[in-house]
Amino acid sequence: MIIDNDETLRKIIKLNLMKTIGCDVIEMTSAKEALDLMRILPELDLIICKDLIKAEKAEKAGLIVANYLKTESLKTPVLVIGNKDSDYPYVSSIPANAPWKDIVAKASDILAPGEEVPEFVPVSVHYFLNINTIITGCDIYIRVKKSESEFQYVKRLHAGDQFIREDIIKYQESGLREFYISKDNFTTFVNFVTAELIKKLADTSITGKERVTLSSDAYKITTERIQNIGIDEITIELVEESIASMNNLLKEQNSLVMFLKALYANDCSFAYAHTYLCCLILHKVINSFEWQSPQIKDKLTYIAYFHDISLTKQSLTEINSQEELDDSGLYTEDKNAVLNHALQSAAIVEKFSKIPNGVGAIIKEHHGTKSGIGFPETLSHSLLPLSMMFVVTESFVDEFLKIEGVPNSENLKEIFAKLQPRFSKSTYGQTLIAIQGMIQNKKK
Ligand SMILES: [Fe+2]
Ligand SMILES: [Fe+2]
Secondary structure: OEEOOOHHHHHHHHHHHHHHHOOOOOEEOOHHHHHHHHHHOOOOOOEEEEOOEEOOOEEOHHHHHHHHHHHOOOOOOEEEEOOOOOOOOOEEEEOOOOOHHHHHHHHHHHHOOOOOOOOEEEEEHHHHOOOOEOOOOOOEEEEEEOOOOOEEEEEEEOOOOEOOHHHHHHHHHOOOOEEEEEHHHHHHHHHHHHHHHHHHHOOOOOOHHHHHHHHHHHHHHHHHHHHHOOOOHHHHHHHHHHHHHHHHHHHOOOHHHHHHHHHHOOOOOHHHHHHHHHHHHHHHHHHHOOOOOHHHHHHHHHHHHHOOOOOOOHHHHOOOOHHHHHOOOOOHHHHHHHHOHHHHHHHHHHOOOOOOOOHHHHHHOOOOOOOOOOOOOOOOOOOOHHHHHHHHHHHHHHHHHHOOOOOOHHHHHHHHHHHOOOOOOHHHHHHHHHHHHHHHHHHO
């Protein structure tokens, strides 16, 4: 069980423990919640717990859990992140600022002391789309079932082998989702892929459809990298190049038409289309507001790029209302990811240093709540103007992308008829009128 109110850290630790020792992990956000469950489920192998949880009410979670186990005469080991100020004998600790890798290593050691961790980890096939060779030490395997419970790894790509994008697409088409790599080389490999992507993104000779695909690939790798590796220098560089790439696409001739062609030819993911179209429309819409400026346009690019950055699963970025969430059939964990994604994405943005001021504040409000949690029933008129503009733009883009095939003027009319009653006042109304004007101009 892991008790921490920091969702990102919880998820990283959970994912990595599952990956390295294959255990199940229950996530809890407070000691109170954890104790409620422990009363009915006392058999836990390990509890990882933050020493102090500063939610609405500060809670000395580590101490509460240790005291409970002591009173119940249980011997469950506890790993406190921070200070272990308890005399429960089965408690150990790790500094509050320890990197997640150390927390996972220590937890693995308690759970499976001295046990060899599985040697291979999966890498999604899409990591190979923009590289043409494998670096030394990073041989790539495929996993083959040996028996009901055993797998065998067969070397498929050797260091130095040359291949092209089409080769990888063939693997994808044959149903292969993941290659495998030795666990020790995972980070080296991902860094190599990222470096290659950065190089390609900076290559100005790549334009049009090819740049759309490249930007879409880079966007996916960025979201996954933030989750799996974190925000380091390489992540920052990748984001900067990705943003520059999005700006280059905006500057291309007939950028909308060109992008839509790429989209309808399936050359780009839904998640990237959603991000890019929000950006493009915001850049046009802002021209109708007298307070526009190049700085605001720059800010809008960052807002569009980062607004759903905490969602790694594409299907989650498609949800834009409580109703859609209720009907989604998602697991609670994914539902929570959707409900909190505005707040989470804003928190991720704050960790990047060179980002225009105020981007996080808008991202937090991008679904219309001031708290950054959930979907509001009625629209708030106290949001920042750019947030209101974003809410309308995103709703338009979502409706636009729901249409199968190329939208015709009838489809567009229906979209505006649907959005009009909801977005009729203040900046909401002005934005919708501006989008309508922009579309009519385009049609001409
Ligand atoms: Fe979104
Ligand atoms: Fe969103």
